[in-house]
Amino acid sequence: MKPYPKYFDKIRVRADPQAEAKAQAPVCQWDGCHEPGTHRAPVGRLKEGEYFRFCFDHVREYNKGFNYFSGLADSDIARFQKEALTGHRPTWTIGTNSGARSSPDFAQQRSGRAGYYNRVRDPFNIFGDQRTAPRERKAKPLEAKALETLGLTTKATGADVKARYKELVKRHHPDANGGDRGSEDRLRDVLQAYRVLKRAGLG
Template sequence: MSKFKINIVKNSLSWESKRSVYICDHFDCKEIGRFRAPKSRIKINEYFMFCLKHVKEYNKSWDFYKGLNVDQIELSMRKDTVWDRPSWPLNGNPNSIVDQIKDFLNNDYSLFEKDKDLQGFLKNKLIDEKLTKEENNSINILQLTLPISIDEIKKKYKKLVKIFHPDVNDNNKEAEKKFKEISEAYKILLKKFLNKSK
């Protein structure tokens, strides 16, 4: 029996393709360029091919931020901290949450806009208050919005008393009536909130 020699031709795989030989891109240099260096900040994926000597020179003179002002450099650095992806502020700051709740409670455009007593009841329910109808009326008379503090009650009372005091209004009967309502509302709310704070 005779032996047959089979010739197997080995084809190179795609990743084994022959490497091109580059000449150094530095002028007046004829050495082989084995080292890549980016052409510019904008063309970061395009490269010069340099020999070892010239790639060292190029790297020493390379400045990624060349041509940018301080604000642009800072913006670029901030983008790099989040991998140049869009980001949003995280919710959870306790102060902003309290502000959002206050805005919600003080919103005059609620579902119960027609019924002021029911609207006041809803606001109180949300902040875990139990106010009577009389206390709700007192809040409306003093033109306050929930949530309120003792200091806010006192400030509003002083402001309204200066406007409706009988001595200021030459004994006007309506101003006197309003002054009495304000004084009574102040007493009711002060009693409620002083008991609450104890």
């Protein structure tokens, strides 16, 4: 038996990542140092995103003496710290837009009752005159065509539709017109229109 069988030749040892990083790192930027610069250190204020490259010992020494606010007055430092609370974004004090708050529209929107009436539909007029004027119902294309066939507008109620339907059926029924084909076609259109409006809740 061989002391080193063939299987040992296939075993790979992972390279040390720190050794690879040292080999690829630039030279330390500390004066007189020739070690690999494996650690980054910030350059300073107004140069964000720029870094020095130092070896481990020199980056520790640099960080001990690093001061982001060096050269700034105490008032500037205090202002920077205050702005940092909001991420250096502008802020406004509450109530600066007082003109909008005093307008009647704003008051209407803020009051509980007005807000409730604006949000809730009232098809049966339960709230009476307290609500604003009801919005005109917007008919879908098929419903608008059906209303037009019956000779009605979008303001027509269910009772109006039913009354108009009965009137047109009596007028265009074949028995009342002696079997006139034109009247028969018109009756078919009226029946179809009424079916559409009934499905929409207007019949």
